Amino acid sequence: MEIRDWLLTISMIGHFSYTLWAYVDRKGDKTNDRLTDLERKVAEIKSAAASAPTHADLGAVYVALRELARTTNESISELAGTVHQLVGENRGQTDTLRLILNRLTGGQ
Secondary structure, three states, X not given: OOHHHHHHHHHHHHHHXXXXXXXXXXXXXXXXXXXXXXXXXXXXXXXXXXXXXXXXXXXXXXXXXXXXXXXXXXXXXHHHHHHHHHHHHHHHHHHHHHHHHHHHHOOO
């Protein structure tokens, strides 16, 4: 083998090594980019989770809503009782007016 053949062989080995190194380096860069994106997404999720309501917060809302429902039911019950009383009084007044009207007109 001549020196030219050795130089060609060394050049081909060098080019092959550089190509292999460039492929591995770019693949590593893509992996690093993906890891950076994943780290950013995890940080976003952590910040969103930090401001999310806790179990205790939801429990307090549930207790407040139960109390509101209880007081609303009591108010509705009181209002229904008042309406029934007014209906009864209105019927009584209507009956009294009919009786007065019948006496005035002479009907029995």
